Amino acid sequence: MADKVLIYSRFPKTMMARFAERFEMLDTGGKPVREVFSADELGGIRAMLTGGGTPLGAEAMDLFPNLGAIVCYGTGYDGVDLKAAAARDIAVGHSPGANAASVADIAMTLMLATTRRILVADQYVRSGDWAASKPSPMMRPQAGMPGRRIGVYGMGEIGRKIAARCAAFESEVGYFSRSKYDLAYQYFPTLEALADWCSVLMIAVRAGTETQHVVNADILGRLGADGYVVNISRGSVIDEKALVAALTDKTIAGAGLDVFEQEPHTPDALTALPNVVFAPHIGGHTLDSHVAMQNCVLANLTAFFAGKPLPYAVKSA
Amino acid sequence: MADKVLIYSRFPKTMMARFAERFEMLDTGGKPVREVFSADELGGIRAMLTGGGTPLGAEAMDLFPNLGAIVCYGTGYDGVDLKAAAARDIAVGHSPGANAASVADIAMTLMLATTRRILVADQYVRSGDWAASKPSPMMRPQAGMPGRRIGVYGMGEIGRKIAARCAAFESEVGYFSRSKYDLAYQYFPTLEALADWCSVLMIAVRAGTETQHVVNADILGRLGADGYVVNISRGSVIDEKALVAALTDKTIAGAGLDVFEQEPHTPDALTALPNVVFAPHIGGHTLDSHVAMQNCVLANLTAFFAGKPLPYAVKSA
Numbered sequence: 035m036a037d038k039v040l041i042y043s044r045f046p047k048t049m050m051a052r053f054a055e056r057f058e059m060l061d062t063g064g065k066p067v068r069e070v071f072s073a074d075e076l077g078g079i080r081a082m083l084t085g086g087g088t089p090l091g092a093e094a095m096d097l098f099p100n101l102g103a104i105v106c107y108g109t110g111y112d113g114v115d116l117k118a119a120a121a122r123d124i125a126v127g128h129s130p131g132a133n134a135a136s137v138a139d140i141a142m143t144l145m146l147a148t149t150r151r152i153l154v155a156d157q158y159v160r161s162g163d164w165a166a167s168k169p170s171p172m173m174r175p176q177a178g179m180p181g182r183r184i185g186v187y188g189m190g191e192i193g194r195k196i197a198a199r200c201a202a203f204e205s206e207v208g209y210f211s212r213s214k215y216d217l218a219y220q221y222f223p224t225l226e227a228l229a230d231w232c233s234v235l236m237i238a239v240r241a242g243t244e245t246q247h248v249v250n251a252d253i254l255g256r257l258g259a260d261g262y263v264v265n266i267s268r269g270s271v272i273d274e275k276a277l278v279a280a281l282t283d284k285t286i287a288g289a290g291l292d293v294f295e296q297e298p299h300t301p302d303a304l305t306a307l308p309n310v311v312f313a314p315h316i317g318g319h320t321l322d323s324h325v326a327m328q329n330c331v332l333a334n335l336t337a338f339f340a341g342k343p344l345p346y347a348v349k350s351a
Numbered sequence: 352m353a354d355k356v357l358i359y360s361r362f363p364k365t366m367m368a369r370f371a372e373r374f375e376m377l378d379t380g381g382k383p384v385r386e387v388f389s390a391d392e393l394g395g396i397r398a399m400l401t402g403g404g405t406p407l408g409a410e411a412m413d414l415f416p417n418l419g420a421i422v423c424y425g426t427g428y429d430g431v432d433l434k435a436a437a438a439r440d441i442a443v444g445h446s447p448g449a450n451a452a453s454v455a456d457i458a459m460t461l462m463l464a465t466t467r468r469i470l471v472a473d474q475y476v477r478s479g480d481w482a483a484s485k486p487s488p489m490m491r492p493q494a495g496m497p498g499r500r501i502g503v504y505g506m507g508e509i510g511r512k513i514a515a516r517c518a519a520f521e522s523e524v525g526y527f528s529r530s531k532y533d534l535a536y537q538y539f540p541t542l543e544a545l546a547d548w549c550s551v552l553m554i555a556v557r558a559g560t561e562t563q564h565v566v567n568a569d570i571l572g573r574l575g576a577d578g579y580v581v582n583i584s585r586g587s588v589i590d591e592k593a594l595v596a597a598l599t600d601k602t603i604a605g606a607g608l609d610v611f612e613q614e615p616h617t618p619d620a621l622t623a624l625p626n627v628v629f630a631p632h633i634g635g636h637t638l639d640s641h642v643a644m645q646n647c648v649l650a651n652l653t654a655f656f657a658g659k660p661l662p663y664a665v666k667s668a
Contacts, residue, residue, distance in 0.1 A: 135497045135521055142520075143467045146460035152628065153473060159629035160622045164615045178637030180452045202519030203459075204452055298481045305477045311469060312476035320495030 037339045038078055040067070040098075043085035045107065052328050053083070057335060067097060081338055083331065086110030086128060087268060087297070092118035103338040105331055108318055109133055109192075111348050112241040112268060127344040129330035131191040133318030138195035140317040141236055141266045144290025145184075147311045148262055149176060149234070154308065172308070177233070177260065180204035185232030187225060187249075188239030188267065189215055196236050208232060211239070225249075229256035234264065241268030251276040254286055261286045266317045269294040278303045281310060292317045354656045355395060357384070357415075360402035362424065369645050370400065374652060384414055398655055400648060403427030403445060404558075404585060404614070409435035420655040422648055425635055426450055426509075428665050429558040429585060444661040446647035448508040450635030455512035457634040458553055458583045461607025462501075464628045465579055466493060466551070471625065489625070494550070494577065497521035502549030504542060504566075505556030505584065506532055513553050525549060528556070542566075546573035551581065558585030568593040571603055578603045583634045586612040595620045598627060609634045 036058040041050065050059055060079065062070045071079075079098050084090055086106040090113050095101055104114055106128040119126050147153065154172040158164050184200045186193045189211040197207045197219055208220040210228040215221075222228040225248060229235060235257055239245050249263065249272040257263060263286060265272055274295045280286045281304075288309035294300050297315055305312065318327065334344045353375040358367065361381055370376055377396065379387045388396075396415050401407055403423040407430050412418055421431055423445040436443050464470065471489040475481050501517040503510045506528040514524045514536055525537040527545040532538075539545040542565060546552055552574055556562050566580065566589040574580065580603060582589055591612045597603045598621075605626040611617050614632055622629065635644065647663045654662055 136495045139463065139496050139520060140467060142459075143463035143469055146456065147464050147469050150457060150460050150630075150633070152460055152464050152630065153470065155630040155633060156470060156628055159617060159631050162622075164631040165617065167615065173631065173633065173636075175636050175638050175641055178453045178639045179456050180639060199516075199519045202516045203456060298484065300476055300482065305479075311473055313467075313469065313472040314476050314481040314490065316467070316472060316490065319490075319492050321492050322495045322497060324492055 037335075038080070039105075039335060040079045040082040042082045042090065042104075043088040043107075045083075045085070049107070049324065049328075053331065053335070056332065059083075081105065081335055083107060083335075084113070086113055088113045091115040092121075095119065095122055095124060103127065103334070103344065105334045105338075105344075106348075107331055108327055109137075110241065110268065112270070114348075116348065125338065125344050126348040127330070127334035127338075127346050128348050129327040130346055132326035132330050133320075133323040134191035134195050136320040136323035137192045137266050137317035138199060138238075139320075140292050140313060141192075141196050141238065141264055141290075142199050144266070144292060144311050144313065145234055145236065145262065145264050146179075148264070148288045148290040148309075149179075149182075151176070153311060181206065182234065183208065183232045184234045184236060185209065185222070185228040186219070186236045186238055187211070187228065188237070189213075189217070190238065190240060192266070193236075193238035196238055200236075225253060226256060229253045229261075233257070233260055234262045237263065237265040237267045237271050239267055239271060241270050245271050247271070247273040249273065249277075251280065254280040257286050259284060259287060262288050262290070264290040266292045269297060274301065274304065278307075281307050354398070354652075356422075356652060357396045357399040359399045359407065359421075360405040360424075362400075362402070366424070366641065366645075370648065370652070373649065376400075398422065398652055400424060400652075401431070403430055405430045408432040409438075412436065412439055412441060420444065420651070420661065422651045422655075422661075423665075424648055425644055426454075427558065427585065429587070431665075433665065442655065442661050443665040444647070444651035444655075444663050445665050446644040447663055449643035449647050450637075450640040451508035451512050453637040453640035454509045454583050454634035455516060455555075456637075457609050457630060458509075458513050458555065458581055458607075459516050461583070461609060461628050461630065462551055462553065462579065462581050463496075465581070465605045465607040465626075466496075468493070470628060498523065499551065500525065500549045502526065502539070502545040502552045503536070504528070504545065504552060504554050506530075506534070507555065507557060509583070510553075510555035513555055517553075542570060543573060546570045546578075550574070550577055551579045554580065554582040554584045554588050556584055556588060558587050562588050564588070564590040564593075566590065566594075568597065571597040574603050576601060576604060579605050579607070581607040583609045586610045586614060591618065591621065595624075598624050 039057045041061045081103040103125045111128045182205045184205045186209040210222045290311045292313040330346045356374045358378045398420040420442045428445050499522045501522045503526040517524050527539045607628045609630040651661045
């Protein structure tokens with residue numbers, strides 16, 4: 035009989051196909067697990083697959099008395115209470131770096147689309163306004179990439195890939211992260227100093243309680259009227275209310291957002307703004323990235339059921 | 352009295368401000384020159400400023416018996432009949448490379464926006480479809496940049512900057528141009544071979560009669576159903592009717608277009624397509640790019656009126 039794996043978050047069926055070949059994938063279809071499974075069945079679940087952003091605390095873990103592994107699909111694991119898992123001897127795995135290029139690429143896409151105003155440009159052509167020579171203040175020339183100061187917040191695998199891409203655009207790259215690395219980019223000791231220096235702030239930091247709302251009204255104000263913020267990390271890193279205010283009153287010039295505080299919900303005041311480019315959390319959403327993430331999930335589950343340590347375990351902070 | 356320079360194409364006044372400080376800029380406001388100027392006045396015009404794509408042949412040149420210099424604002428000069436100019440001893444200048452980074456960046460913007468479907472993504476969030484978990488076939492994962500084969504057609508300054516940027520995205524880069532260069536990218540001896548190999552064709556070739564409609568139905572067919580074409584050169588390089596057909600019947604997956612055959616006019620059949628990202632010829636349209644192009648124009652005009660050769664002269668083919 036195949037080993038059972040509970041699907042804890044909601045995933046498209048196509049993303050589960052490779053796992054279903056090897057494991058019995060139990061899906062609640064979005065219903066509470068207690069409604070779907072008997073106490074006996076819950077006791078038979080030793081591993082679960084979840085999205086790293088889905089809240090998963092002590093109470094939820096205690097529904098599964100024999101749970102031994104929580105495997106996150108993707109890089110993030112901010113929804114998982116690591117201390118609660120450790121206290122219960124539950125291993126936590128993820129897919130480190132598997133989607134780094136894909137996420138870095140959506141950051142670049144959002145930055146370029148926002149700073150070059152591609153939504154306005156596309157609409158200007160489609161609407162016939164260009165053909166009619168209608169003036170378009172939004173289409174006035176803006177600063178380009180050469181010499182632009184890009185501030186990368188967080189220098190993990192995604193931050194490094196963003197930095198390397200920006201350098202190829204002849205931009206200046208600076209960064210702030212907890213540690214200073216041996217890298218060719220300028221290091222700033224605080225997020226405030228980075229925001230004072232840069233014109234585009236790229237948020238690539240790992241989300242968690244200590245990064246909650248660190249990009250606040252003060253940081254946005256430091257970016258200034260020509261400043262942009264791009265977030266591909268987690269919505270929790272930005273104070274979304276402060277961001278709406280800064281975009282509305284032109285404290286900053288624009289934003290590119292793949293992530294939001296209450297996904298998939300976005301405030302109407304935010305989605306009404308013309309100076310933002312939105313994406314529905316598709317950073318890691320490429321074919322190659324999914325294959326790489328699935329490889330990590332399969333390796334983690336296979337090792338767990340063989341009684342071995344997870345090859346892609348979360349390193350507890 | 353300041354030297355007179357005729358503004359032959361239509362330009363926004365803000366773009367002419369620096370020239371007006373040094374020269375007397377004569378603007379017809381879009382009217383035919385013979386309606387605005389007397390024969391005497393036409394004879395007093397020794398230099399003109401034009402957009403490189405604006406048709407300027409022998410007949411137009413002969414309206415100005417003392418014309419000595421045609422200065423193009425930007426890199427292109429495909430509208431200027433170089434043989435007719437040479438036969439009349441008229442020097443032709445342009446702004447080589449001044450907008451190369453800006454144009455390469457719009458190529459990257461269009462490629463990323465198209466392949467990552469950023470228009471669809473933005474609309475999916477803004478419309479509330481994401482919040483309503485509405486299925487979106489257009490949002491299915493696509494191939495990402497790592498390992499993607501990017502074919503660059505034309506290896507001038509813009510092509511090289513596109514290639515360098517693509518390499519930073521971990522893509523494979525190949526190119527076709529008249530000459531093979533000492534570059535780290537794979538060379539293809541024909542456009543057909545490049546189109547067979549690549550999944551994104553980036554058109555960065557200098558436009559002219561010999562490149563008219565070279566990207567035709569056959570080349571588009573070779574890109575295939577997962578293929579994209581991005582054009583930041585001139586609209587004349589693509590057979591626009593064949594492109595509309597290829598995009599409509601899904602012979603190719605999508606396109607990113609900054610240039611068109613009959614600017615600013617675009618066929619309705621083209622602008623109705625969801626798998627294209629449009630821009631209104633804004634490739635060179637950044638603040639830094641304009642300053643660099645204006646520097647070339649000023650240097651060319653200053654040298655001409657001082658009786659010296661143009662420092663940024665077009666090299667006749």
